[in-house]
Amino acid sequence: MKQLRLLLLPFSWLYGAVLFIRHFLYDKGFLKSTSFNKPVIVIGNLIIGGAGKSPMTEYLIRRLSDHYHLATLSRGYGRKTKGFIKVDTGSTAEEVGDEPLQFKKKFPDITVADCEDRVKGLKNLLPHHDLCLLDDAFQHRALRAGLAILLFDFSSLKKWKFLIPAGNYRDLFSRRYHADILVVTKSPEVMSDRDREEAMRALRLKKPIPVFFSFIHYSKYIYTLSGERLTIPIGATFLVIVGIANPTSFIDYLRSVGKVSKVLTYRDHYRYVESDVDKIKKNWLMLGADTIIITTEKDAMRLNDPSLGLVLEGLPIYYLPIEIAFHHEVKKMHFDAVLTEKLRKLSK
Known part of the structure; x- marks a missing residue:
């Protein structure tokens, strides 16, 4: 290379x-x-x-x-x-x-x-x-x-x-x-x-x-696409959905607070479609219902699209907000x- x-x-x-x-x-x-x-x-x-x-x-x-x-x-x-x-x-x-x-x-x-x-x-x-x-x-x-x-x-x-x-x-x-x-x-x-x-x-x-x-600085809370708040469960298992330019630190943080069982990566600003949600659902079902589907706040903006409303129903998708500190x-x-x-x- x-x-x-x-x-x-x-x-x-x-x-x-x-x-x-x-x-x-x-x-x-x-x-x-x-x-x-x-x-x-x-x-x-x-x-x-x-x-x-x-x-x-x-x-x-x-x-x-x-x-x-x-x-x-x-x-x-x-x-x-x-x-x-x-x-x-x-x-x-x-x-x-x-x-x-x-x-x-x-x-x-x-x-x-x-x-x-x-x-x-x-x-x-x-x-x-x-x-x-x-x-x-x-x-x-x-x-x-x-x-x-x-x-x-x-x-x-x-x-x-x-x-x-x-x-x-x-x-x-x-x-x-x-x-x-x-x-x-x-x-x-x-x-x-x-x-x-x-x-x-x-x-x-x-x-x-x-x-x-x-x-x-990562939030101690995660949020559903509709805005409901949940404290990150101790030892949680994650299915990570990430479509940002540099996801390394995000994934590393999740590994530090739980178990990352699967990571589905997409390009930055990727527009999710129904087939992507079907893939997410298939992986979630394989990993088990206790698995939390976690994504970035930026990805949540794209996942929370009216066209995906029906196919997203029943999926425990959460996003993790971040801030910077000096x-x-x-x-x-x-x-x-x-x-x-x-x-x-x-x-x-």
């Missing part, structure tokens, strides 16, 4: 040259970037796959919604609709995308919207809001953000930093210098000084940028304090 990736390096270099020219044209003003007079926060990452943008967005919503009339804007990946659309709690993942629907269901009092053209979306939202959060918009150079938060998956820092197709980077590693805050996500919950030092070496920062380390930083510098100070400067 490594040898194959080496053969693909010329294509990565070509892709890198295209990216370099694109960024140069934006940096020099040959291509237009639009800015706004209200705070716009973009959250992004440089690699393909999940770095925790959705939990980071939810963290910001929790911290900022009491102080700002805020909105979130997403592309709405996987939706069948086009253009600007506001998300309702009664929307489906097919209409608005799984992540925007998850935001709206968890935070029904905020405005959640989709628009593949971020500038157009902001022009619709900012006249009526104080602040807007954009997930996965770091590469959207047509927009000049007020504050850019760039995420790096802890485990990915140890891997090659090659562009696709030889590596997993979709943008130049040098773009980290254009972020206002760096967050190393999915770091160990118990983090040693050595873990921190190795991550900082991998980031290879030659100028000061605030760097923070976060980890995943490690206490050296020199008592905390993410919330840095965020507050940067937003204060933006609002002047």
Whole structure:
């Protein structure tokens, strides 16, 4: 596999040259970037796959919604609709995308919207809001953000930093210098000084940028698709259904609290159909009625589709919510304090 990736390096270099020219044209003003007079926060990452943008967005919503009339804007990946659309709690993942629907269901009092053209979306939202959060918009150079938060998956820092197709980077590693805050996500919950030092070496920062380390905090409750809550039974047996970019930490956690008997994996943003539910049911019956069918919150948005209502009846499907938490930083510098100070400067 490594040898194959080496053969693909010329294509990565070509892709890198295209990216370099694109960024140069934006940096020099040959291509237009639009800015706004209200705070716009973009959250992004440089690699393909999940770095925790959705939990980071939810963290910001929790911290900022009491102080700002805020909105979130997403592309709405996987939706069948086009253009600007506001998300309702009664929307489906097919209409608005799984992540925007998850935001709206968890935070029904905020405005959640989709628009593949971020500038157009902001022009619709900012006249009526104080602040807007954009997930996965770091590469959207047509927009000049007020504050850019760039995420790096802890485990990915140890891997090659090659562009696709030889590596997993979709943008130049040098773009980290254009972020206002760096967050190393999915770091160990118990983090040693050595873990921190190795991550900082991998980031290879030659100028000061605030760097923070976060980890995943799993809920002690699981929820049915209709929202009923249950404490995870001690020693539970799980049939895991997962369709996210990087399911490793999710599966590892379930193994730490119970027995994972079977894992059915699907691609990120996969749209479940009746045949998938039939397969899930068949596996559940083989494992026994005491087995809990467990999935991620994002997958639950797609499974909870009206078209699957009848075939899902009788299946004990639960989802496990997650949040992120930050490690206490050296020199008592905390993410919330840095965020507050940067937003204060933006609002002047």
